[in-house]
Amino acid sequence: MSAVRACALRAVLLPVTPGPPPGWTVRSPDAGDHPRVLAVLDRWWGGFGGGAGSRERALLVPRLFLEHFADTSTLVEDADGRLVAFLVGFLSPARPGTAHVHFLGVDPAVRRGGLGRWLHARFGAVASERGAREVRCVTSPGNAASIAFHTRLGFRAEPGDLLVDGVPVHADHDGPGLHRVVLARPVADHDPGRIPCPPTSP
Numbered sequence: 001m002s003a004v005r006a007c008a009l010r011a012v013l014l015p016v017t018p019g020p021p022p023g024w025t026v027r028s029p030d031a032g033d034h035p036r037v038l039a040v041l042d043r044w045w046g047g048f049g050g051g052a053g054s055r056e057r058a059l060l061v062p063r064l065f066l067e068h069f070a071d072t073s074t075l076v077e078d079a080d081g082r083l084v085a086f087l088v089g090f091l092s093p094a095r096p097g098t099a100h101v102h103f104l105g106v107d108p109a110v111r112r113g114g115l116g117r118w119l120h121a122r123f124g125a126v127a128s129e130r131g132a133r134e135v136r137c138v139t140s141p142g143n144a145a146s147i148a149f150h151t152r153l154g155f156r157a158e159p160g161d162l163l164v165d166g167v168p169v170h171a172d173h174d175g176p177g178l179h180r181v182v183l184a185r186p187v188a189d190h191d192p193g194r195i196p197c198p199p200t201s202p
């Protein structure tokens, strides 16, 4: 069966990933959103990593990311305008064909409802449309929820130089002591059939 027919078949047979409910706003972030994003990080990450984790997280989402990656990033607000989820992602300028999800968070009050999956699906569709064939991201070895979530979405951990609880870890990946799990998935395999196939996918 051709890839196009397989894609069409999947789209018919399987349910579409549900998006945010009616009345919620889905838009690109802008620099003005920076304080709001920073304000939720500690609560949404459950204080992961203590004070050092908190400082690290804040520095991982600088204002310039919301400015320069706005067109490939998404912010979701509920009907009252409260921030409920965001994804910061971009297409690699140096590695054509590679897209990277840098940061993703969903308000604990609305977790396990498919919003994280939907944000990834949306990003995957944009990345595919722009020629990406792979989506990559990194997460912290101790963030079991993040590793479980990404695994459910079809990401696989790349071999590292340590094994922590069975998970391959890249030691000092982001600097001394900043170990990371490096995750990747092919775009075409992402969420097969649960979102309509991206317009330009084969």
Ligand SMILES: CC(C)(COP(=O)(O)OP(=O)(O)OC[C@H]1O[C@@H](n2cnc3c(N)ncnc32)[C@H](O)[C@@H]1OP(=O)(O)O)[C@@H](O)C(=O)NCCC(=O)NCCS
Pocket (backbone or CB within 6 Å): 044, 045, 102, 103, 104, 105, 106, 107, 110, 111, 112, 113, 114, 115, 116, 117, 118, 139, 143, 144, 145, 146, 148, 149, 150, 152, 153
């Ligand atoms: C990780 C996170 C984004 C998931 O968002 P979410 O909206 O709850 O995820 P979804 O409801 O779309 O879940 C998608 C899949 O992952 C699974 N999943 C989500 N959270 C999980 C968890 N804590 N443990 C195990 N599986 C989990 C879901 O069961 C679902 O699987 P299924 O559809 O195959 O049954 C959210 O928990 C979060 O914001 N965590 C804190 C920030 C963080 O760690 N971000 C990621 C690293 S940057």
